Amino acid sequence: MTxxxxxxxxxxxxxxxxxxxxxxxxxxxxxxxxxxxxxxSRVFDEREMTALTDAALDFWLTTGRFSEAMEKGLADxxxxxxxxxxxxxxxxxxxxxxxxxxxxxxxxxIRRGDEVIAVACAxxxxxxxxxxxxxxxxxxDVTLPQYNIDVSRLxxxxxxxxxxxxxxxxxxxxxxxxxxxxxxxxxxxxLIEDNCDALGSLYTIGGETRKTGAWGxxxxxxxxxxxxxxxxxxxxxxxxxxxxxxLLLSWRDWGRDCICPSGHDNFCGHRYDGQYxxxxxGYDHKYVYSHLGYNLKVTDLQAAIGVEQLKKxxxxxxxxxxxxxxxxxxxxxxxxxxxxxxxxxxxDPCWFGFLxxxxxxxxxxxNEVVRKIEAANVQTRMLFSGNLIRHPCFDSLRGTDAxxxxxxxxxxxxxxxxxxxxxxxxxxxxxxxxxxxxTILKATxx
Numbered sequence: 001m002t003x004x005x006x007x008x009x010x011x012x013x014x015x016x017x018x019x020x021x022x023x024x025x026x027x028x029x030x031x032x033x034x035x036x037x038x039x040x041s042r043v044f045d046e047r048e049m050t051a052l053t054d055a056a057l058d059f060w061l062t063t064g065r066f067s068e069a070m071e072k073g074l075a076d077x078x079x080x081x082x083x084x085x086x087x088x089x090x091x092x093x094x095x096x097x098x099x100x101x102x103x104x105x106x107x108x109x110i111r112r113g114d115e116v117i118a119v120a121c122a123x124x125x126x127x128x129x130x131x132x133x134x135x136x137x138x139x140x141d142v143t144l145p146q147y148n149i150d151v152s153r154l155x156x157x158x159x160x161x162x163x164x165x166x167x168x169x170x171x172x173x174x175x176x177x178x179x180x181x182x183x184x185x186x187x188x189x190x191l192i193e194d195n196c197d198a199l200g201s202l203y204t205i206g207g208e209t210r211k212t213g214a215w216g217x218x219x220x221x222x223x224x225x226x227x228x229x230x231x232x233x234x235x236x237x238x239x240x241x242x243x244x245x246x247l248l249l250s251w252r253d254w255g256r257d258c259i260c261p262s263g264h265d266n267f268c269g270h271r272y273d274g275q276y277x278x279x280x281x282g283y284d285h286k287y288v289y290s291h292l293g294y295n296l297k298v299t300d301l302q303a304a305i306g307v308e309q310l311k312k313x314x315x316x317x318x319x320x321x322x323x324x325x326x327x328x329x330x331x332x333x334x335x336x337x338x339x340x341x342x343x344x345x346x347x348d349p350c351w352f353g354f355l356x357x358x359x360x361x362x363x364x365x366x367n368e369v370v371r372k373i374e375a376a377n378v379q380t381r382m383l384f385s386g387n388l389i390r391h392p393c394f395d396s397l398r399g400t401d402a403x404x405x406x407x408x409x410x411x412x413x414x415x416x417x418x419x420x421x422x423x424x425x426x427x428x429x430x431x432x433x434x435x436x437x438x439t440i441l442k443a444t445x446x
Contacts, residue, residue, distance in 0.1 A: 010057055014050040021046035031431045039353065039379040039423035040226030043316065047308045055304035063262050066303040073310045074236055078211050080219070082245035083238040084252055085298040085306075089196040089222020090125035092235035093166075095296055096192045096218040097129035099247040100164060102291060108163070108188070110135055115161040115404070117189075119149050121412040123384040124393070126168050126194045131402060136161070138404045139389065141411050145342045147355055147383065147419075148175035150411070154183045157406040162187065168194035170383070171421060172228075172320070172351040174203045174212050174344050181205065181215055191216035196235070199228040200317035200350030218244060223302075226425075228350065229309040229316060231302040247291075255293025258285045262297075316426045317350045323424035323433060324351040330437035334444050337362040353421040355383065356440070357414070364444055366418045372443035378422065378436050386416030 003009035026045070031037075055066050067085050075083035086092050101110045110116070112134035118127055120139040130137045140153035147170040154165075165184055167175050184191045195201075195213030199221050202209055213219025221227075223234035237252075239245055249259045257276060260267035265286070275281045276288045309316075328340055339357040343349050358364045370380050385391055387409060389398075397403060422436055 010054065013057065014053055017050050017053045018046035021049045025049070031429065031435070033431075033435050034377055037378045037423075037428075037432050037436050038425075039381050039421070040425045041427050042225050042230050043312075043425065043427045044230075044305075044309070047311075048305045051304040051308045052301060055300045058300065060300050062299055063297045063303070064300040066300040066307055067298060068261075070231075070303040070306045070310065071236070073307065074221075075238060077310065077313070078214050078219070078238060080214050080238045081240045081242075082248075083236055084245075084248055085303060086235045086237060086252060086296040087298050088233050089220060089224060089227070089235035090128075091294075091296040092196070092220035092222065092237040093125050093192075093194055094129045094132075095237050095248055095251050095294075096220050097133065097166065098251045098291075098293075099218065099244055100190050100192075101133060102247045102251075104243070104247065104290075108190070110163045110190070113161065114163040115159055116163060117154065117157045117165045117167075119167060119412070120388045120405075120409055121147070121170075121383065121386065121415055122168060122388055123194075123196075124388060124391075126166060127388060130166065131397075135163075136401070136403055138162070138406060139409065140406050141409050142170075142415070144357060144411055144414075145339050145355075146173055146175075146344050147171065147341070147415065148173060148344065149180070151176045151179040151183070153407055154180070158187060162189060164190035164192065166192040166194065168196065169198035169201060169212050169349075171341075171353045171355055172198045172201050172349040173341065174198065174201050174347040174349060176344060177203045177212070177215050178205045178346060184216075190218075193219040195219045196222035196227065197352040198350060200313065200320075202348040202350075203344075204346045213238065214240070217241060218248070223306060223309075228320070228352065229306070229313050231298070231306040231309070234298050234302045234306065250291050251293040252296045253293065254295055255289045255291035256286070257288040257290040260286070319426035319428075320351050320424050321349075323426075323428050324349075324354055326430070326433050327354050327422075327424060327437055330433065331356075331440060334441055337364055337444055337446065351424050353381065354424050355419060355421045357419040358444075360414075360418075363446060366420060369440075369443045370420050373422075373439055376439040376443075378439045380420045380422055383415050383419050383421060386419075387412045390416065 115136045118137045193216040201212040221236040223231040341355040
């Protein structure tokens with residue numbers, strides 16, 4: 001086949017991809033009881049596939065026009081000044097933490113041996129960067145039914161070595177940002193919001209409402225397929241602080257000092273007129289390194305998917321809220337034996353999942369309940385690590401000064417034993433939600 005122009009060829013190829021989606025990927029049949037109910041899944045149509053094709057035809061293969069569009073769109077959505085895409089949410093957490101270790105931050109820089117307040121009821125990569133750098137996570141307990149940090153423990157966790165607080169909003173439910181932010185402000189601490197499970201959640205402080213991730217000094221997101229929206233692999237880190245913005249770019253892009261956009265040589269006009277470190281005057285600024293950084297960039301192929309997903313995200317967020325409310329109403333008859341989740345005060349969560357804890361004294365076993373639910377083809381998940389410090393990755397750290405625990409972690413241990421969750425992702429309809437609720441009620445009947 002011969003086309004007159006590249007534009008004509010591109011549109012014809014994209015049209016064929018759209019037809020391919022409609023024939024082979026579009027939903028084929030309605031849900032029937034007994035069909036698999038996943039805890040999460042991608043929700044997409046031909047627009048994501050044609051955007052991916054458009055990026056592939058560019059053959060740019062690294063960060064480019066789609067990445068720039070995605071970064072601007074996400075920053076606008078979140079209400080932040082700066083947003084940088086990375087290759088995963090875990091990399092976003094690594095980047096957020098490492099930026100705070102820069103010597104450019106002076107006395108506020110996190111150094112080895114400094115402490116960061118965290119929770120052990122967490123996904124590992126919210127904590128891993130702290131340990132990998134050589135700082136000390138200080139673990140405190142969480143609360144039910146919000147599954148977030150017990151803010152009454154913050155002052156007890158504080159020490160002269162404390163430099164930051166790094167916490168996730170659990171499954172979309174914001175932690176007590178008012179208390180945590182006030183604590184950080186009072187003691188001049190950094191606040192990193194792991195927003196990977198909470199994109200679109202809202203929190204209000206003093207009459208001002210912002211999206212989560214925009215209250216702290218740095219926020220992070222993940223776009224892995226089960227998350228609120230997807231780029232396949234991918235994530236983002238964002239801030240309102242110009243210095244942190246520059247540090248994040250440096251650490252993301254090999255540690256280089258230059259922040260000119262990729263593919264734009266001498267964008268700033270000062271490529272050869274600087275003096276850096278012990279390098280000769282005029283050394284090419286593109287190859288000056290102010291940090292021992294990484295390459296954590298995303299590709300335009302991924303970003304092209306994200307651009308289309310972001311257009312749909314307000315509808316995704318609304319559907320998650322509706323699905324969560326429907327499921328909570330359907331499971332209300334079981335509240336005598338199950339602890340159902342509650343939104344944090346002053347918040348409007350964009351839920352990632354629906355958390356359930358078996359009540360003490362109910363006669364139920366979480367493991368038995370989960371096995372029954374899974375046997376009915378409804379997918380379940382644990383609340384990530386349950387208690388991270390009880391995992392094999394901590395075997396070599398126990399009994400050392402690599403971390404501290406302040407007070408008992410009784411609720412954390414209870415979540416490890418008694419809690420599970422199911423999905424509320426936008427691809428669920430009333431039939432799936434009804435079947436899932438019926439299955440859970442049967443599995444927990446006495």
